[in-house]
Amino acid sequence: MLPVVRRLFYIFITLLLSAGSVLAVLISGGNGAVNTTAPADDPGWSNVGSIRAGKPGMAGSRAGAVYLGDKWFITAEHVHDMDGPTGVVVGAVCYTVDSNSWTRLQNTQNPYKGTDTDLSLFQVKERPDLPSLRIRSTAVSSGNNVVMIGNGYDRHTDLVYWTANWELTNAVSGVHTGYLWNTSSKILRWGTNRVSAVNSWMNDGYGIIRAFRTTFDSTGGSNECQAALYDSGGGVFYKNSGNWELAGIMLVVDEMTNSAAVYGTTTYMADLSDFRVQITNTLVNFDSDIDGLPDWWETKYANNATNMSASVDSDNDGFTNEKEWLADTNPTNSASFFEIDSFAAEVDQTVTFIGSTARQYQVFYTTNDLTATNLTWITANTNKIWGAGTNSFITVTNTADKAFYRLKVNLP
Ligand SMILES: [Ca+2]
Ligand SMILES: [Ca+2]
Ligand SMILES: [Ca+2]
Numbered sequence: 240m241l242p243v244v245r246r247l248f249y250i251f252i253t254l255l256l257s258a259g260s261v262l263a264v265l266i267s268g269g270n271g272a273v274n275t276t277a278p279a280d281d282p283g284w285s286n287v288g289s290i291r292a293g294k295p296g297m298a299g300s301r302a303g304a305v306y307l308g309d310k311w312f313i314t315a316e317h318v319h320d321m322d323g324p325t326g327v328v329v330g331a332v333c334y335t336v337d338s339n340s341w342t343r344l345q346n347t348q349n350p351y352k353g354t355d356t357d358l359s360l361f362q363v364k365e366r367p368d369l370p371s372l373r374i375r376s377t378a379v380s381s382g383n384n385v386v387m388i389g390n391g392y393d394r395h396t397d398l399v400y401w402t403a404n405w406e407l408t409n410a411v412s413g414v415h416t417g418y419l420w421n422t423s424s425k426i427l428r429w430g431t432n433r434v435s436a437v438n439s440w441m442n443d444g445y446g447i448i449r450a451f452r453t454t455f456d457s458t459g460g461s462n463e464c465q466a467a468l469y470d471s472g473g474g475v476f477y478k479n480s481g482n483w484e485l486a487g488i489m490l491v492v493d494e495m496t497n498s499a500a501v502y503g504t505t506t507y508m509a510d511l512s513d514f515r516v517q518i519t520n521t522l523v524n525f526d527s528d529i530d531g532l533p534d535w536w537e538t539k540y541a542n543n544a545t546n547m548s549a550s551v552d553s554d555n556d557g558f559t560n561e562k563e564w565l566a567d568t569n570p571t572n573s574a575s576f577f578e579i580d581s582f583a584a585e586v587d588q589t590v591t592f593i594g595s596t597a598r599q600y601q602v603f604y605t606t607n608d609l610t611a612t613n614l615t616w617i618t619a620n621t622n623k624i625w626g627a628g629t630n631s632f633i634t635v636t637n638t639a640d641k642a643f644y645r646l647k648v649n650l651p
Contacts, residue, residue, distance in 0.1 A: 268461025282476030282483040288329035303472035308371025314472035334363035357445035389473025394418040417501035430464020567595035594626020
């Protein structure tokens with residue numbers, strides 16, 4: 240039987256509430272306000288963002304999304320459906336959502352194979368300066384410790400008590416214990432919990448999906464957490480043999496009473512191992528060992544998706560394998576590397592190079608001496624120019640008598 244669940248993103252306003260809104264990952268310890276910066280053993284704090292509705296901007300924090308790499312994020316489909324996100328903020332930068340990129344993930348496991356799920360991928364237009372994440376390839380197990388990171392509501396400071404009939408009461412006569420959501424504040428927060436059950440097939444109204452769950456309990460320690468409204472799309476991380484992996488995406492909570500995290504309640508998260516192949520097929524430059532080199536590129540040049548070392552210069556041409564990837568040159572051919580081929584100074588200056596059609600280029604120049612302490616490089620072309628093979632060139636208008644020039648290659 241499928242559990243009764245509630246999406247984290249929207250409350251059923253018709254049923255409740257005097258308060259306008261509802262819960263970040265809510266933690267049991269202290270006043271509940273801590274854990275708003277990356278934990279010392281960081282599972283991927285900087286990769287968890289928050290959706291923005293309307294025009295891209297910093298205002299209007301909504302539900303969560305997790306940056307996977309190669310400009311792709313994952314979130315709950317109900318976030319997409321309800322919020323129509325146009326921006327996502329990670330690390331205080333707002334990126335523009337490419338609305339054409341939304342890709343709903345499908346069940347791969349019987350008995351629901353081929354059906355829509357409550358997970359979607361989307362791409363942003365600018366390339367975030369963030370690491371890729373490892374995605375777990377097998378399900379977590381009951382008893383595994385996880386770290387949850389989300390944007391949901393905070394909690395009120397004090398522990399509260401309810402009678403068996405869910406009326407608030409004092410501690411002495413209380414049957415249930417927990418925290419009310421503080422519906423006026425939410426922030427990115429991390430918390431910990433232990434997987435209490437796996438293989439929970441559930442339907443939250445956006446398709447059936449296999450979830451694992453955690454239970455909020457009073458003996459869980461100061462960082463014990465339960466998700467709250469707006470934690471949808473937040474990440475759940477598991478440390479496997481020393482490497483943090485994204486194991487789940489938070490989708491729903493059950494509630495014993497309205498707008499509260501009661502000890503005994505449950506958070507349900509999609510088991511991402513079911514979707515790893517779909518994700519790696521969608522992210523063309525998926526990088527499973529997160530060394531900066533895509534799997535396909537390592538396979539092409541080292542016959543294995545993870546064999547090549549990014550920091551090694553395999554062909555001794557002076558460029559590491561990572562730099563050869565960035566420049567789209569051949570890391571096994573010492574005659575292939577990134578350089579300016581020629582420079583012609585007449586009316587304008589023309590920088591000629593061998594350019595990849597999969598990369599974009601910019602020329603910078605300076606009229607300073609290269610030994611100057613505050614060297615100022617001026618962008619010759621603000622709009623990056625696609626490479627065009629052997630006769631790629633960028634023309635620069637610079638009236639100075641003499642200048643130094645340099646060429647930059649960018650991943651698009
Ligand atoms: Ca790699
Ligand atoms: Ca090299
Ligand atoms: Ca080379």
